[in-house]
């Protein structure tokens with residue numbers, strides 16, 4: 001039997017439940033750059049929660065918008081009924097998305113955004129008279145959430161192996177991580193544009209007439225901050241154009257200022273045909289995700305539909321009023337505080353700071369772009385991932401929240417970060433790494 005304070009009932013996600021519940025780490029409050037533990041200890045948040053609270057925690061404008069809306073319009077369905085906030089928010093998003101990607105389908109998470117985008121890709125190909133284009137191409141070491149579409153195009157073996165055949169007709173590009181040639185690159189690595197050429201080989205194998213879309217993260221975050229080599233994304237775009245294949249950027253973590261522009265698409269100046277977004281869309285204050293599609297995709301679907309409903313897809317809570325209100329207030333906060341510009345301004349300081357750890361114990365690579373950083377540790381012989389996990393725990397005990405994946409420590413701090421916080425992150429990590437075996 002579980003009591004009110006027992007930890008048993010909650011089946012925690014992506015967590016070793018037994019180990020956590022034997023030795024729990026709890027936070028009970030958050031504000032600005034910090035979480036606070038139940039006994040009042042401040043923990044500097046170097047991960048924006050999980051790549052999502054880009055404006056920092058508990059921003060007043062966002063909090064007030066949620067409170068006001070909860071009392072005014074707690075819920076409204078979006079099937080055959082509208083409410084002003086959802087249209088306003090879609091228009092506001094269209095205003096900061098790459099031009100032309102201004103048709104927006106809302107979801108409740110990044111995972112749902114990915115599956116929605118993949119379904120739109122297939123539906124669009126059918127609507128334009130090409131139903132044979134059904135294959136989806138993902139990439140090794142990709143994370144596209146946890147739903148069946150996302151794990152099918154995703155490239156993390158553990159997330160896939162348990163779940164049977166998944167979506168059929170999927171192939172994968174090779175990942176771009178090349179530590180032998182690119183270790184300690186500042187910004188985009190010099191080597192690896194040719195990883196994109198693997199797409200030509202996949203197209204040759206399956207034929208372009210069977211391929212609907214390619215989906216990639218501009219930066220692979222969850223598998224350890226893999227920065228795209230110079231010219232790589234440009235080449236993927238060119239190959240997709242050449243073969244009439246849609247290119248989808250999964251911008252769930254690169255969106256909303258992370259690289260110093262609204263989206264990675266603008267930072268790299270490459271326009272995908274669709275984008276998936278989530279997390280920073282509401283500063284993670286209310287769950288939400290979205291797909292931004294090229295207008296032409298939407299227009300084709302509407303023009304060629306043989307039924308009154310053009311897309312048989314949607315969620316009960318699509319465009320939830322609280323999420324839309326939080327999203328509008330979030331965009332206001334980003335703008336009023338100039339946070340995307342701030343990320344761009346701080347990026348050089350961040351780059352030098354994180355690369356100063358090059359000589360820290362166990363470090364075999366450091367990667368960065370915008371306000372993103374990754375430190376790869378040498379795996380402990382016979383105990384891969386243990387060292388990074390110990391570093392995570394020791395950082396937390398020393399008042400710093402990081403994120404670890406494999407033997408990589410990842411950083412994605414809120415864009416409100418001060419230089420003094422960056423210094424604190426670097427000092428803490430250096431000390432922690434010095435103290436673990």
Ligand SMILES: Cc1ncc(COP(=O)(O)O)c(C=O)c1O
Nearest residue numbers: 109110111143144145250252253
């Ligand atoms: C690139 C990418 N896509 C999709 C997702 C899934 O988002 P969610 O956890 O909101 O379902 C994530 C989550 O980290 C992500 O990093």
